[in-house]
Amino acid sequence: MTFAISGDCCSDASCVAVCPMNSIHPSPGEPGFGTGASLFIDPRTCIDCGACADICPVDAAKPADRSAAADVERNAAYFAEREVLEATDLDSWEPVSYEVWGGGPRRVLVVGAGPAGMYATRELLLRTTADITVVDRSPDLGGLVRFGVAPDHPQTKQIIGTFERLIRHPRVHWRPGTDAATLPRDRYDAVVHAVGARQSRRLGIPGEDAACTAEDFVAWYNGRPGAAAPAALVGPRAVVVGNGNVALDIARMLLSDEKQLRDMEVPREVRQVLATSGIKEVVLLGRRGPDQAAYTEPALQELLALADDRVELRYHARPTAWTSYGLTLDTSEVIAAGNLFTAIGFEGAPIDGLPFDPDRGIVPNVRGAVVGRPGHYVTGWIKRGARGGIGVNKACAQETVMTLVSASRAAASPGS
Structure with a gap:
């Protein structure tokens, strides 16, 4: 029996990296990734290993015999006219390799504890040895997941459990109900702004x-x-x-x-x-x-x-x-x-001290690095505009944190 992905999919693509048969699409970099509500499992190549179900943060991947018939049909229909891909063919995307660089930033401030901020925190934990302070004006963790997902979609909200594990990490300092403007900027080597775009x-x-x-x-x-x-x-x-x-x-x-x-x-x-x-x-x-x-x-x-x-x-x-x-x-x-x-639709609001593009509702940036403000980075909707679901923030955060790490390496290089 094959597996299928339901409409509760968050599209964070964790399942893509663990699938041994390259059966899950569209993957990051492929047309359609981040624009729809779901990824899909190719029933022609799925080997029923269950790796996708084990790693899915919202329990969207299920055996086909325990999935709604419409979900099974939707997965099959996506691949109906597509060529069968070999397991070794990873298209334009490869799973991220996590090389930890100890010479990176010592202290990073992440502003915003929604999906964008928490995925950025995860990437910083994986790629650096920095201490990470996460702040949010709300007393609650989760941002868009907690206060934007409809209450009749409780499975989607399960990803908050992943975020809760992140803030319990010994290198993460969680400060709910805190305005980032009250914190001294010189205490941090870098600031990642993940404040979203919730203005209608x-x-x-x-x-x-x-x-x-x-x-x-x-x-x-x-x-x-x-x-x-x-x-x-x-x-x-x-x-x-x-x-x-x-x-x-x-x-x-x-x-x-x-x-x-x-x-x-x-x-x-x-x-x-x-x-x-x-x-x-x-x-x-x-x-x-x-x-x-x-x-x-x-x-x-x-x-x-x-x-x-x-x-x-x-x-x-x-x-x-x-x-x-x-x-x-x-x-x-x-x-x-x-x-x-x-x-x-939604749009972002200006952030004190940073440039702002009112037409696009974003902070101008190059791969997450704020234009004209060294040490400041953006991720999520304030970086790319209010589009893409919860899981798209994972790939977005990976790009921003890689830009941050590269800048730290350049600054630490001799003669820089």
């Missing part, structure tokens, strides 16, 4: 201030400290502008009934508000066509399985105003609704 992008239409952004709504239903409840939810219809997985998460939460909400790990207040909202129908509005939709097939199927008769998918629809009557489109049509939610 704006539509730029009249009345938008009365809408609820993905940033605020997702933080609220995940119980992030300080997150405020949305304005009164008014049924029977809500409009969600956006065609990514976050938009689908919002729709799924709005349409979950009381029993489904009881099975989720959400605050009681959230459960009560959603269960009594009266919202029975959601219009998912895409400004582009279905071919440009950013949601993944598993996410769409999950939503339709929950509420196929209560979800309307609209494409090529451009909002022009939000009023008490509903959402006006550029065709003059008004979609009557009690609430508007916007989920059109």
Whole structure:
């Protein structure tokens, strides 16, 4: 019996490195890596060794006979028209070799304890002998995993267990609830900024201030400290502008009934508000066509399985105003609704003392090294923009830490 990967895949590619048959794709460097929700196992070459299941941090790799039929079919379909790859053919990517360099930085500050920061911490532990201080303004570890993943996806949140093991390492000093600006910069040889990009992008239409952004709504239903409840939810219809997985998460939460909400790990207040909202129908509005939709097939199927008769998918629809009557489109049509939610992507915010590109919402960098600020590095969404899932941060962090190590080596070389 072969193995299959489910839609809960975090795409951190740990399984790629341990597969003896090179059966898992797309691997880092291949087209499609980091753009979808899942990796896939080729049933034609899988030898049922279980190495992928042993290392998967979110239990997404399972024997095919214990996987959903749709997941098994999805894995097979990915390889249906692809050539069988030999086990020795590693394409454009090879597993990382961890050469520990003792002459590197002695003290490194990592700002942010979400996936980007924790993968960077892991790489620093593997590649250097440095003491690592990890800070986060939140009192909780996990960042996007804890407060961004929908509460009906508990398997994805299991990766927090990996992060907890990292902060217990004797060379890691975990300082939750700490503002990095309060720490003296001269105590550290390098700073890795992994602060993410959680600000919601704006539509730029009249009345938008009365809408609820993905940033605020997702933080609220995940119980992030300080997150405020949305304005009164008014049924029977809500409009969600956006065609990514976050938009689908919002729709799924709005349409979950009381029993489904009881099975989720959400605050009681959230459960009560959603269960009594009266919202029975959601219009998912895409400004582009279905071919440009950013949601993944598993996410769409999950939503339709929950509420196929209560979800309307609209494409090529451009909002022009939000009023008490509903959402006006550029065709003059008004979609009557009690609430508007916007989920059109996220962008980073400037970091004190570092350059910032407002058009891309990132800190300008070369392979993670901040332009014009020696000793400062970035990883995650603040480095590459708000794209790619949780596991993509692993490859991103590897590149940044290799750049940091190379700079330390150059600085330590004679005549440098």
